[in-house]
Amino acid sequence: MNLNIDVKQPEERYSVMTLEGEVDAFTAPKLKEELLPLTEAENALVEVDLGGVNYMDSTGLGTFISALKSTKEHGSRMRLVQMEDRVYRLFKITGLTEIMEIDTSVRGGM
Amino acid sequence: MNTLRLDLENYRDLLAEYIRTKDERALYQAEQFSKQSMQQNISPEEIINVHLRSLQELYPELPDYILDSFDFLMETMMSYGLAYQEFQALREKQLELKSEISVAANMQKTLLSTTKPEIEGLDIGALSVPAKQMNGDYHHFVIDDEGSLGVAVADVIGKGVPAALCMSMIKYAMDSFPELRMDPKYILGSLNRVVERNVDSNMFITMMYGMYNTEDNTFSYASAGHEPGFYYHKERDEFEEISAPGLVLGVSPDSMYEQYQKQVDEGDMIVLLTDGVTECRKGDDFIEQEEILEVIREYKDLPSQEIVENVYKYFERLQDFQLRDDFTLIVLKRDV
Numbered sequence A: 001m002n003l004n005i006d007v008k009q010p011e012e013r014y015s016v017m018t019l020e021g022e023v024d025a026f027t028a029p030k031l032k033e034e035l036l037p038l039t040e041a042e043n044a045l046v047e048v049d050l051g052g053v054n055y056m057d058s059t060g061l062g063t064f065i066s067a068l069k070s071t072k073e074h075g076s077r078m079r080l081v082q083m084e085d086r087v088y089r090l091f092k093i094t095g096l097t098e099i100m101e102i103d104t105s106v107r108g109g110m
Numbered sequence B: 001m002n003t004l005r006l007d008l009e010n011y012r013d014l015l016a017e018y019i020r021t022k023d024e025r026a027l028y029q030a031e032q033f034s035k036q037s038m039q040q041n042i043s044p045e046e047i048i049n050v051h052l053r054s055l056q057e058l059y060p061e062l063p064d065y066i067l068d069s070f071d072f073l074m075e076t077m078m079s080y081g082l083a084y085q086e087f088q089a090l091r092e093k094q095l096e097l098k099s100e101i102s103v104a105a106n107m108q109k110t111l112l113s114t115t116k117p118e119i120e121g122l123d124i125g126a127l128s129v130p131a132k133q134m135n136g137d138y139h140h141f142v143i144d145d146e147g148s149l150g151v152a153v154a155d156v157i158g159k160g161v162p163a164a165l166c167m168s169m170i171k172y173a174m175d176s177f178p179e180l181r182m183d184p185k186y187i188l189g190s191l192n193r194v195v196e197r198n199v200d201s202n203m204f205i206t207m208m209y210g211m212y213n214t215e216d217n218t219f220s221y222a223s224a225g226h227e228p229g230f231y232y233h234k235e236r237d238e239f240e241e242i243s244a245p246g247l248v249l250g251v252s253p254d255s256m257y258e259q260y261q262k263q264v265d266e267g268d269m270i271v272l273l274t275d276g277v278t279e280c281r282k283g284d285d286f287i288e289q290e291e292i293l294e295v296i297r298e299y300k301d302l303p304s305q306e307i308v309e310n311v312y313k314y315f316e317r318l319q320d321f322q323l324r325d326d327f328t329l330i331v332l333k334r335d336v
Helices: A028-038 A058-074 A085-093 B008-021 B024-039 B044-058 B064-111 B160-175 B184-198 B289-299 B304-318
Strands: A003-011 A014-023 A045-056 A077-081 A101-103 B122-129 B137-143 B149-156 B205-213 B218-224 B229-233 B238-242 B260-263 B269-273 B327-334
Touching: A003 A028, A014 A028, A014 A058, A028 A045, A028 A058, A045 A058, A045 A085, A058 A077, A058 A085, B008 B024, B008 B044, B024 B044, B044 B064, B064 B160, B122 B137, B122 B304, B137 B160, B137 B327, B149 B160, B149 B184, B149 B269, B149 B327, B160 B184, B160 B205, B184 B205, B184 B218, B205 B269, B229 B289, B238 B269, B238 B289, B289 B304, B304 B327
Parallel strands: A014 A045, A045 A077, A077 A101
Antiparallel strands: A003 A014, B122 B327, B137 B149, B149 B205, B205 B218, B218 B260, B229 B238, B229 B269, B269 B327
16 A cells, blocks of 8 residues: 655644555655654644544554654654544554644544 | 587577477477576577577578677677676575575574463463564563563564564563562563663564462553453453553653553453454454454363464464464463
């Protein structure tokens, strides 16, 4: 399967990344390449819209963990929105919901 | 006819025969000829050269422009020849790598091997099958000074060689813990510090650590973001999820883990697994938790080792015998 990555920058230091497809061992390197640089600017806010992601495996999680570490290092923020139930379960089991900014008020794919 | 060699005479005769008879047998010989040429590392332009010389012998009156065109063709084929040589070299290199990986896989097997202990009153079954050569799942049994059983099930994120190397680190960290009884929450806490300091930022490990106390038949456990297991109550004939909140190992240096305890009654069963089991796909669909439980329920009265083997066979069939992820399943059953 494929992953489409779309990045918009409505304001300076605010980017919105919209993902569509599967985040797995095959697509994660591409995601990492696009996502990490966005987190490297001080005070930047990166919003990742996961509404179109129907599957994520642990390699995908690893990419978000890298991004989280990078936000801490660079003083930026990352927010995940529109997560589908199946993907949310993965973040929940791994304890990542406790340390990541995840907007659960808007959930995708329900 | 068996000793086809790339000599002019042979090729010339074959060519002459084909031109005369248009016989398929000669074509077949040509095919054999090309296979043998490959084996002997004979380049395509050399074959063209042999073809040209055969033609010259068969038809001495060939016009110059035909001869010239062969020079042209030979030049054109040159880079094919080079590419083929390169291909051969890569193929040899690949064989070399393959054998190195299988040496590494064997080493991993030896390093990470764990013996399923025999404990009176507890029936243990364990099975771990890698999807590729190297296993990113890990399980470990240890019996402490007081006779309690420690059991760890872990999954390294990332697959293949890096995951396997990471697993060896975990194994050594666990071996270096003191022999004294340690609570699951402390074990996970110290492993987390080891992993956090030593792995790449996009790597992490999930682990469920349990301790079965054979004196009072309690099972204490803690989880670092690991796939929930199941607990089977014999009396109520019911499964429930065994889960504990906790962050995966290697993300945050000061993670704390909570520990839970269960009283295990006769005939009760603890099932620990990795997400290779729950992430199993049926075609494009994922398997539901109920289906896993149904399968376990079907075999629950067998000895533990037979339970894990039967469940594995079921999932293997479901995925057309092609595991997508490493598969690990452990069953601890208190004997009746």
